[in-house]
Amino acid sequence: MYNKSLKELSASLRNKEISSVELSQYFLARIKHFDGDLNSVITSNEEVALSIAQQADKVIASGGGGLLTGIPLLHKDIFCTQGLRTSCGSKMLDNFVAPYTATAVNQLELAGAVMLGKTNMDEFAMGSSNETSFYGSVKNPWDLDTVPGGSSGGSAAAVAARLAPLASGTDTGGSIRQPAAFCGITGIKPTYGRVSRYGMIAFASSLDQGGAMAKSAEDAAIMLQAMSGFDEKDSTSVDKPVDDLLAGLGDSIKGLTIGLPKEFFTKDLDADIREKVEAAVDAMKSAGANIKEISLPNINLSVPAYYVVAPAECSANLSRFDGVRFGHRCESPKDLEDLYKRSRGEGFGDEVKRRIMIGAYVLSAGYYDAYYKKAQQVRRLIKQDFVEAFKEVDVIASATAPSVAFASGEKKGDPVSMYLSDIFTIGVNLAGLPGMSVPCGFVNNKPVGMQLIGNYFEEARLLNVAHQYQQLTDWHLAVPAGYEQEASA
Amino acid sequence: MKWETVIGLEIHAQLATKSKIFSGASTAYGAEPNTQACAIDLGMPGTLPVLNEQAVRFAVKFGLAIGAHIAPYSVFARKNYFYPDLPKGYQTSQFDKPIVGLGQLDIEVGGETKTIGVTRAHLEEDAGKSLHEDYHGMTGIDLNRAGTPLLEIVSEPDMRSAAEAVAYVKKLHTLVQYLGICDGSMQEGSFRCDVNVSVRPVGQEEFGTRAEIKNLNSFRFIEKAIAHEVERQIDVIDSGGKVVQETRLYDANKDETRSMRSKEEANDYRYFPCPDLLPVEITSSLLDEMRDSLPELPAAKKQRFQQQYGLSAYDSEVLTTQRAMADYYEDAVNFSDGEAKLVANWVMGELSAALNQHNVDIVNSPVSAERLGGLVKRIADQTISGKIAKQVLELMWSSEHSADELIEREGLKQISDTGALEKMIDQLMADNMDQVEQFRAGKTKMIGFFVGQLMKQTQGKANPQELNKLLQSKLKE
Structure with a gap:
């Protein structure tokens, strides 16, 4: 059951092989059974989920609904859910229950999906290893001594361990793609503006984008289809019809041109990973794709540019957590200054504080031009490189991360080395392009991800390429050892 | 030494939109605390601003009315500072790319016309209110006002006396109400004024160090605060001191200004473009539409009143200061069959006196323009005398009857037999x-x-x- 595709699950629901309530109970049982080690789910929605599943069963019985009706899923705890705590992985919001639901979650709910709970994440989505969460680190089901990646590590680990067929994620610098790669699942971050950011707690507003995490490109396509679309509540969402992401999945990729940026295939890339990615590229070549080397001359500036722009935005975005209206407030503050200092000092973890300080610094008088303004200029150059590249190629391929999942604690004290684990993914956010990660093999029994980058609003093509690749390979079907068994109910 | 005063003004005009600048919450004044603050106004996590188009249209209208350059692209920025009544920890405002650029406004002081430059006008959101009374050592926060749209109008340092400053403020006050973009209520804080004042020896090019005076909510306070501040600055210099750049608060009770904070204590606001909002684009079709929607402006109306109705410059000025009064006047003239001069006297005299006495605005006048016009008509045709007309006006004030009905009922018709x-x-x-x-x-x-x-x-x-x-x-x- 746990390894069935969405289409298969949906068919089972329609054939009355199983009800949505049973399916939900099945995955809730898996969460209870397996998540003790993983720590991927931090809030259960069991009661409400079962009543929603009941509703879904009625809809299905009447012949209505769609592919997502009655399908259980998990949401990253960055998406606000009315009536259910939204912590963003932070002590600051440990007591926060939003009086509204994020648009993306709402759309999935309207499509009939059943939210089982909320997944762990790096605090305020700041991290690449899921070690900065107030609720403790998440473990990688492929090797409990390694990290699942971040910041959507809870969602990635949960889908990898088959605790739910789907999970939402958000991606500011690689936070869907890198954990997808580390956990051997498929994750897609669409074009900036394709999924509404309303109700998604902001880290860096001009980079944040919600997306889908699933076992396969086809499942991810179904989920993303439901999440996408213009939202009048988000001024940066784009008023453009959503393509049918499923219709073209089966199209041949013959004649498509896949670009390989030479800057992403250097000696910095682990040789074993390089071999797996090249093998995946060969597989696509054998399916008729043309392969072309390209150059993104300014891409090596993406990490420094990102670590100016993202902290700058976060420093302002997190100012609202001041202990005045919601969230953590320190005990008996002496005065206003004390209220601010202690509420924020106690509520935020080290990584969040580090980024707020960097952000405040790069925006301060006398430094703005040298840092923030310069970073924005670099950002435009990086975007321009991609625009040029897409004149020659349809899709760009690379490794998603420079290594496989690293050991827990390995990079915790070394922020720069941690930041560099997003070196291949960050440029995509700076340019606002859609990108995804697809499993393409194993190194030392740890999954390797191939990143695919598409042109603006070409999610359909991206998913088509990924799906065709997954027709040729079955890396995406591999389940980590121990999790193939059924949960004892 | 002879001194010259240099004054520049920053005026915050609350735009008369129904909802807030970035949310759908109501802007109506006087509601119970925190009943008009939605999740967006509260700065709840995950919420996002959506710009109120009406606020943009109002700003454009204002820009056109002062002959200003309207920026085809303007940008909202975040002005970062912590304060309990600022929910997001930043104010969304326009910084280096304001919607309205350089424009100008003519004022008349002592029979002379002077042109005052308007440096810029930009859109921003208001903060909430901190209530320090009634909470026994604690502070209450009312966020009803948070997110109310403001147009901040910044003048050039072109004014040289308190009288000029007041004339400028009055001109702007009239203009924004004419345009229908601000209700002009200084008491409710819809029209607020900060004054930058400095002094320099007559003949000196260079400006003196300025102080900014805040919290001036009446024309009289503006005048008094400037007078006091000028005196204070001259005293400081005369006694060998230096004026420091600072923000001062005007205390109307003590009639003095006192220091709030100096420049050294000023915040670094760390402005940067707000990533949640797109640049504001003003299309040429919107410009045309707003240009066509501009009403007759006060200066033009005043001139027309002099020509069309044969009124004096003074009467025309008084009647056109409030658009509502000008409209009332013109309606009443029509109903009086063209008794322009007589209607002017009655509107400025008896009617205004009655309105003042009852503290009623002319738009809510119990005596409509139609009824006043009818009354004046009877004075003009000698049905009643002016003295009797005053009695009739009093009767009209508390009834719905026309002048004719009341004259008839009360038998007030003049004996000319x-x-x-x-x-x-x-x-x-x-x-x-x-x-x-x-x-x-x-x-x-x-x-x-x-x-x-x-x-x-x-x-x-x-x-x-x-x-x-x-x-x-x-x-x-």
């Missing part, structure tokens, strides 16, 4: 021969006695001109 008046005069003269003799002996003032007596008998209804004529001729017989 010569025969009837002659009869009354003859009787009066017969009863008071002494007084007649006195008159005839040269004591012509005695005519007042007869007028008074007859008016008393007719309860003021005798046509005074007619009465005078008849008395003169009869007494001289």
Whole structure:
């Protein structure tokens, strides 16, 4: 059951092989059974989920609904859910229950999906290893001594361990793609503006984008289809019809041109990973794709540019957590200054504080031009490189991360080395392009991800390429050892 | 040494939109605390701003009215600082790319016209209110005002006296109400004023160090605060000190300014473009639409009133200061069949006095322009005298009746019938021969006695001109 595709699950629901309530109970049982080690789910929605599943069963019985009706899923705890705590992985919001639901979650709910709970994440989505969460680190089901990646590590680990067929994620610098790669699942971050950011707690507003995490490109396509679309509540969402992401999945990729940026295939890339990615590229070549080397001359500036722009935005975005209206407030503050200092000092973890300080610094008088303004200029150059590249190629391929999942604690004290684990993914956010990660093999029994980058609003093509690749390979079907068994109910 | 005062002004005009600048919450004044603050106004996590188009249109309208450059692209920025009534920890405002660029406004002081430059005007959101009273050492926060749209209008340092500054503020106050973009209520804080004041020796090019005075919510306070601040600065310099750049608060109770914070304590606001909002794009079609929607502006209206109605410059100025009053005036003239001068006197005189006395705005006047026009018509055609008309106006104030109905009901119609008046005069003269003799002996003032007596008998209804004529001729017989 746990390894069935969405289409298969949906068919089972329609054939009355199983009800949505049973399916939900099945995955809730898996969460209870397996998540003790993983720590991927931090809030259960069991009661409400079962009543929603009941509703879904009625809809299905009447012949209505769609592919997502009655399908259980998990949401990253960055998406606000009315009536259910939204912590963003932070002590600051440990007591926060939003009086509204994020648009993306709402759309999935309207499509009939059943939210089982909320997944762990790096605090305020700041991290690449899921070690900065107030609720403790998440473990990688492929090797409990390694990290699942971040910041959507809870969602990635949960889908990898088959605790739910789907999970939402958000991606500011690689936070869907890198954990997808580390956990051997498929994750897609669409074009900036394709999924509404309303109700998604902001880290860096001009980079944040919600997306889908699933076992396969086809499942991810179904989920993303439901999440996408213009939202009048988000001024940066784009008023453009959503393509049918499923219709073209089966199209041949013959004649498509896949670009390989030479800057992403250097000696910095682990040789074993390089071999797996090249093998995946060969597989696509054998399916008729043309392969072309390209150059993104300014891409090596993406990490420094990102670590100016993202902290700058976060420093302002997190100012609202001041202990005045919601969230953590320190005990008996002496005065206003004390209220601010202690509420924020106690509520935020080290990584969040580090980024707020960097952000405040790069925006301060006398430094703005040298840092923030310069970073924005670099950002435009990086975007321009991609625009040029897409004149020659349809899709760009690379490794998603420079290594496989690293050991827990390995990079915790070394922020720069941690930041560099997003070196291949960050440029995509700076340019606002859609990108995804697809499993393409194993190194030392740890999954390797191939990143695919598409042109603006070409999610359909991206998913088509990924799906065709997954027709040729079955890396995406591999389940980590121990999790193939059924949960004892 | 002779000193020259240099003044520049920053005015915050609250835009008269129904909802807030970035949310759908109402902007209505006076609601229970925190009942008009939605999740967006509270800065709840995950919420996002959506720009109120009406605020943009109002800003454009203002820019066009002062002949300013309207930026085809303007940008909202975040102004970062912590304060409990600033929910997001930043104010969304326009910084280096404001929507309205350089424009100008003419003022008249002492019969001279002077052009004041308007540096810029930009859109921003208001903060909430901190309530320090009533909470016993704690502070209450009311976020109803948070997110209310403001247009901040910044002038050039072009004013040289308190009188010029007040003239400029009054001009702007009139203009924004004309445009219908601000209700102008200074009491409710819809029109707020900060004044930058400095002094320099006459003839010196360079500006002196300025102080910014905040919290001026009446024209009188502006004038007084400037006068005091100028005096204070001159005192400081004369006694060998230096004026420091600082923000000062005007205390109306003590009639003085005192220091709030100096420049050294000023925040670094760390402005940067707000990533949640797209640049504001002003299309040429919107510009055309706003240009076409501009009403006749105060200066043009004043000129027209002088020409069309033959009014003095002073009367035209008074009648056009408030658009509502100008509209009322013109309506009343129509209903009076064109008695322009007489209507002007009544609107500026009796009506305004009554409105002031009852503290009622002219838009809510119990006596409509139609009814006032009807009243004036009866004065003009001598149905009633001016004195009786005042009585009629009072009756109209508390009823729905027209002047004609009231004149009829109360029998106030003027007695112009010569025969009837002659009869009354003859009787009066017969009863008071002494007084007649006195008159005839040269004591012509005695005519007042007869007028008074007859008016008393007719309860003021005798046509005074007619009465005078008849008395003169009869007494001289």
